[in-house]
Structures are given as C-alpha cells and as structure tokens.
Amino acid sequence: MLHPVADLAAATPIYTALLGVAPSVESPYYVGFDAAGQHIGLVPRAGDAPAGPLAYWHVDDLEGALAAVVAAGATLAEPAREVGAGRRVATVRDLDGNVLGLLQDPVT
Numbered sequence: 001m002l003h004p005v006a007d008l009a010a011a012t013p014i015y016t017a018l019l020g021v022a023p024s025v026e027s028p029y030y031v032g033f034d035a036a037g038q039h040i041g042l043v044p045r046a047g048d049a050p051a052g053p054l055a056y057w058h059v060d061d062l063e064g065a066l067a068a069v070v071a072a073g074a075t076l077a078e079p080a081r082e083v084g085a086g087r088r089v090a091t092v093r094d095l096d097g098n099v100l101g102l103l104q105d106p107v108t
Helices: 008-019 062-071
Strands: 002-005 025-027 030-035 038-044 056-058 075-084 087-093 099-104
Touching: 002 008, 008 030, 008 038, 062 075, 062 087, 062 099
Parallel strands: 002 038, 056 099
Antiparallel strands: 025 030, 030 038, 075 087, 087 099
8 A cells, every 4th residue: 555645754654653663664655564464665755645654465477467457448648657676556446536556565
C-alpha cells in the first residue's frame, strides 16, 4: 500500500510512530516500512495523484496487464514508469473512477 504525501521527511516520523518500526527503506523518492506482515510505502504526491492510499497489484508483465485492463474498460491514468531499482509502476482508473496500481519488480 502506498501513501502519497506532500513531504516525505515530515511524514516519516508520523508513520514511524504509528507503525512502531523504523523505515526499512529510505530514499528521496520512497520511504518503506515492514510492519505486521505488510509493506507500507510513502511516496511524494505528484500531479493528479490520489490524495489517499493506493494499493498496487504485483504483475509479471506490466505492459500486458495494462493492455488487458484497458481492453476490459479501465482508463490509463499514469503510463508505466520506473520508480527506482528497476521497479516499474502504472495506474488505471476503473469505471467508477477508482485508481488501481500495477507494479512489476525487476526480473532477477
């Protein structure tokens, strides 16, 4: 689950206190926490990014998954892009306007 925030540095202590753990990953574009079997990430809010949390579904083939959900009726919200370390993400909107995230980890 990703939480878009206006200021990563200011948001990090709040989530650290809430989750009771220090970040497992800290970078200028991402802060991640592993807490209670879940991964919670903070990302800078940009453009028309949703103001609330955004769930990402892990997929093996980002372009194929994007094509499939768009063919099924979703609208592309943000095209595929790399967000660091080879990880790629994209978002679509379903017919009700909900934002759905797709995430592909690098092949190792």
